[in-house]
Amino acid sequence: MNRRSLSAVLTGALPIVLLSAGPALAGYNPDGPQEGVRSTDNLSPLATIGLFVLVPAAILLVVGGLAWVTGADKGVRYRPQRGWTAKPVWFAGPPDPAGAVAGADPGSLVRGGASGSW
Numbered sequence: 001m002n003r004r005s006l007s008a009v010l011t012g013a014l015p016i017v018l019l020s021a022g023p024a025l026a027g028y029n030p031d032g033p034q035e036g037v038r039s040t041d042n043l044s045p046l047a048t049i050g051l052f053v054l055v056p057a058a059i060l061l062v063v064g065g066l067a068w069v070t071g072a073d074k075g076v077r078y079r080p081q082r083g084w085t086a087k088p089v090w091f092a093g094p095p096d097p098a099g100a101v102a103g104a105d106p107g108s109l110v111r112g113g114a115s116g117s118w
Contacts, residue, residue, distance in 0.1 A: 002071075006064055017056045 043051065078084065093099040 002068075003043060006068055009064060010060065013060050014031055014057070016059070020056075 078086075090097045
């Protein structure tokens, strides 16, 4: 994961985390405890922000950091100016590709072309 995609993930996730903390603050009464509610039932605004903003942000940073670190160790990248340097790979082909190509029979196929003469 490069820095651009990491910043895109964090930019998209940060408003979601911040907006999800808003409803948690709705039950906070700055005038004091409500009747029938123990004062120990409410979280302070600082504890609420820590629980609903800082903890998810820390989790996002840890997961994003792990994805970024593991994605940094990449192999050779394809550059059109330099040509292709990797070994050829034949997916779902025969066990001996060279022998299969050498022994292939093209048959009597009529091939078309750019002129449209089929």
